[in-house]
Amino acid sequence: MPEPDLQFKSLDYSDPMVARILDAAEQCIHRFGIRRTSMGEVARVGKLSRGSIYRHFGDKRSLIEGVFRRRQQVFLDSAEASLEKESSLVDKLTRSVVLGRRDMREGLFASLAETEPETVAMMFLDPRFYQRSVSFWPPHIRLAQAQGEIRADLDEATIVDFIVRLAVSLVMFPHMGVALKTPREIQAYLQQIISRGLG
Amino acid sequence: MPEPDLQFKSLDYSDPMVARILDAAEQCIHRFGIRRTSMGEVARVGKLSRGSIYRHFGDKRSLIEGVFRRRQQVFLDSAEASLEKESSLVDKLTRSVVLGRRDMREGLFASLAETEPETVAMMFLDPRFYQRSVSFWPPHIRLAQAQGEIRADLDEATIVDFIVRLAVSLVMFPHMGVALKTPREIQAYLQQIISRGLG
DNA sequence: GACTGAACAATAATCAATTATTGTTTATTT
DNA sequence: AAATAAACAATAATTGATTATTGTTCAGTC
Structure with missing residues (x-):
C-alpha cells in the first residue's frame, strides 16, 4: 500500500x-x-x-x-457518546472494550470475517488500523489526570500507548490466561492493572 | 480446526x-x-x-x-536460557519481546510472511498460538514475587495474563503511540507500567 | 514391527481460454 | 461544473478441463 x-x-x-x-x-x-x-x-x-x-x-x-x-469514525463517535456516561478511566476503558468486541461481532467486520477472514486478520495486524483509536484517548486521559485518578507525572503518550494496547488486546483476545468476558470481569482486571501495575 | x-x-x-x-x-x-x-x-x-x-x-x-x-518449543527453550541471565521480571519481559521480534523477523515466520502473509496473520490471531507462552511465565512470576519485585497479593493467573498480553502486544505492534524499538526503550516503558501502573 | 512403493478414489490445485472488472477517456446531458 | 453512459485497453477473475495431491490400503522387504 x-x-x-x-x-x-x-x-x-x-x-x-x-x-x-x-x-x-x-x-x-x-x-x-x-x-x-x-x-x-x-x-x-x-x-x-x-x-x-x-x-x-x-x-x-x-x-x-x-x-x-x-465506519471507524461512526464507531468512535458512538463510543465517545457512550463514554460520557462513565466517570472513571477504568470504566471508560471497560466500556470501550465491550463496544469494540460488539463491533467485531455484529458489524461490517463480522460479515467480512465470514466472506474474507484473512482480510480481517490482515487488517487487525496493520498498525494504521489503530491510529484513530490512539488519537481518541488523550482528552479522557487528561481528565483522569486532572481528577487524580491517574498520576500526572507519566508522559501522556506513554499512557495513551498503554491504554490502547490494553483495549486492542482485550478486544482481540478475551482470554489470555484469565477469562475476561463480562464487563465486570474486564473492569475488575483493569482496575487492578491500571491503578497499581504489578509493583 | x-x-x-x-x-x-x-x-x-x-x-x-x-x-x-x-x-x-x-x-x-x-x-x-x-x-x-x-x-x-x-x-x-x-x-x-x-x-x-x-x-x-x-x-x-x-x-x-x-x-x-x-519451532515454538525451540524458541521457548532458547528464551528460557536467555532469561536466566536477567535478574528482574521487567528485564526478562524486555528480553522476551526482543527475542520474539527477532523470531518474527528472521525465522520460519519471516519466510511464511513472504509466501503466505494471510496465513501468518490468521495464526497470530488464533488464541491457541499463545498457549505455550502462557504456561512459560508462572515460574518467573513466582520468583519475582518471592524477590519482592512484584506484589504477592495479586492472583498469579492475572499476572500471567497481563505479562503475556504485554509481550504479545509489543511484538505485534512496536508502535502504538510511543516508539518502542530498542531494548532500552522497551525496558523503560515496561518498568514504568509494571511497577506502578497508572495510579 | 516398521518402512517402502505402488495403486486407487476423492478432492484440491493448476492451467489455458474466456469473461469480467478496472481505470481512463470522451461526448452528451443536466 | 457535475453526472451520465459508452467505449476501450490492460489486467484480474472465472471457468471447465486437466493434473496433482491427499489419504488410504495393500503387498513386499528389512
Whole structure:
C-alpha cells in the first residue's frame, strides 16, 4: 500500500454524493466481501454512474478505505457518546472494550470475517488500523489526570500507548490466561492493572 | 480446526523418524510456504516414504502443526536460557519481546510472511498460538514475587495474563503511540507500567 | 514391527481460454 | 461544473478441463 491519499484525508462525509457512494459500497461489502464487490455493482446499488465513483474516489482501494474509515469514525463517535456516561478511566476503558468486541461481532467486520477472514486478520495486524483509536484517548486521559485518578507525572503518550494496547488486546483476545468476558470481569482486571501495575 | 489431536500431544521430538520428518517439512515450508508444500515433497526431502509420514502424523494438518509446535518449543527453550541471565521480571519481559521480534523477523515466520502473509496473520490471531507462552511465565512470576519485585497479593493467573498480553502486544505492534524499538526503550516503558501502573 | 512403493478414489490445485472488472477517456446531458 | 453512459485497453477473475495431491490400503522387504 502506498502513502495515504491526501485527497482522501479531506473526504467530506456530508457530501450527499460521497455518502451515497459509501452507503452503496458498504452494502456491497457487507454482502459480498471486498474482493467480490465490483465498482459496477456499487454504481448499480447506489443508482449512479461508475464515472462518478471514480470522480470522488480515485480507485477501488480508496473507496474501500473510505468505507472503513467512515465506519471507524461512526464507531468512535458512538463510543465517545457512550463514554460520557462513565466517570472513571477504568470504566471508560471497560466500556470501550465491550463496544469494540460488539463491533467485531455484529458489524461490517463480522460479515467480512465470514466472506474474507484473512482480510480481517490482515487488517487487525496493520498498525494504521489503530491510529484513530490512539488519537481518541488523550482528552479522557487528561481528565483522569486532572481528577487524580491517574498520576500526572507519566508522559501522556506513554499512557495513551498503554491504554490502547490494553483495549486492542482485550478486544482481540478475551482470554489470555484469565477469562475476561463480562464487563465486570474486564473492569475488575483493569482496575487492578491500571491503578497499581504489578509493583 | 477441530480439537487438538491427542496423539499429537505426546509427540516425541527425540524419535529420529519424527525429527527427520519435521526437519524435512520445515525445510519445505521455509521454501514453499504451507500451501505449496506437498507431503510428496516432504517425503523426497526427508528421504522416506509418504506412508511413514502418515504413520507418524495423521494428515498434513497435523504435520504442519507439529512443525510449528516444535519451532515454538525451540524458541521457548532458547528464551528460557536467555532469561536466566536477567535478574528482574521487567528485564526478562524486555528480553522476551526482543527475542520474539527477532523470531518474527528472521525465522520460519519471516519466510511464511513472504509466501503466505494471510496465513501468518490468521495464526497470530488464533488464541491457541499463545498457549505455550502462557504456561512459560508462572515460574518467573513466582520468583519475582518471592524477590519482592512484584506484589504477592495479586492472583498469579492475572499476572500471567497481563505479562503475556504485554509481550504479545509489543511484538505485534512496536508502535502504538510511543516508539518502542530498542531494548532500552522497551525496558523503560515496561518498568514504568509494571511497577506502578497508572495510579 | 516398521518402512517402502505402488495403486486407487476423492478432492484440491493448476492451467489455458474466456469473461469480467478496472481505470481512463470522451461526448452528451443536466 | 457535475453526472451520465459508452467505449476501450490492460489486467484480474472465472471457468471447465486437466493434473496433482491427499489419504488410504495393500503387498513386499528389512
